Amino acid sequence: MSQIEILNQEVDVGNEQSSYYRMLDGRKYFRYITIDPGTLDEEDLAFPPALLQKLPAFPTGDWNCGRIARAENGVPYFVETNKQKLPSINYIWHEKSFDYLSLQIKQRFSANVHLATTPHPENRDVVAKFARFPWEVEYYALETRWYERIKGHGIGPESSGI
Known part of the structure; x- marks a missing residue:
């Protein structure tokens, strides 16, 4: 995974709603990541070093917004990425x-x-x-x-x- 830095986070404490992150990818690209509820443990969502270890690899391509969910096997993955005009x-x-x-x-x-x-x-x-x-x-x-x-x-x- 390229160098990912979590700049900001808005974590749902009960892990019942999505959590939101603003990340910097390779000191070059801003990525706005939504993590679906229940995808990761609440403790991991709130602690950037742990979260960074549990994130799936960032997809290549031209995107700035992505959503991560849990697959049937329990592994987090990118459900979607897209380029949005923010x-x-x-x-x-x-x-x-x-x-x-x-x-x-x-x-x-x-x-x-x-x-x-x-x-x-x-x-x-x-x-x-x-x-x-x-x-x-x-x-x-x-x-x-x-x-x-x-x-x-x-x-x-x-x-x-x-």
Whole structure:
């Protein structure tokens, strides 16, 4: 299996509903993985090192969303993979923005807020906040609109549009 990193997870504690993961495959591809309920033990779903050992090999090809279920023999497998157009923040009001993969993550403040260093030539520390899953994008789209409205009024943080 290529290098897989679990960036975010939303695990159903009772393992009665699907669990969701945002993963980085080979430091190059974002993969949004849904794991059907009962596919793996709850402890494995919540503990990334154990989960990574139990995941099936990632299929090749051009895909960003996949669903894993348990086969009749009990082995997890990819039921489906597909390429979806995921929601994004389309209105970028600030002149500076950086691709997630260009940032050097230094410290995690919460699941979606990190201290990061921007790429050269700026090479400065910033607070980077991002949507973990597609259903969160609209929240951040609204938040960025508010940052635009308060910019220059001395009442909010300096915003780099990241």
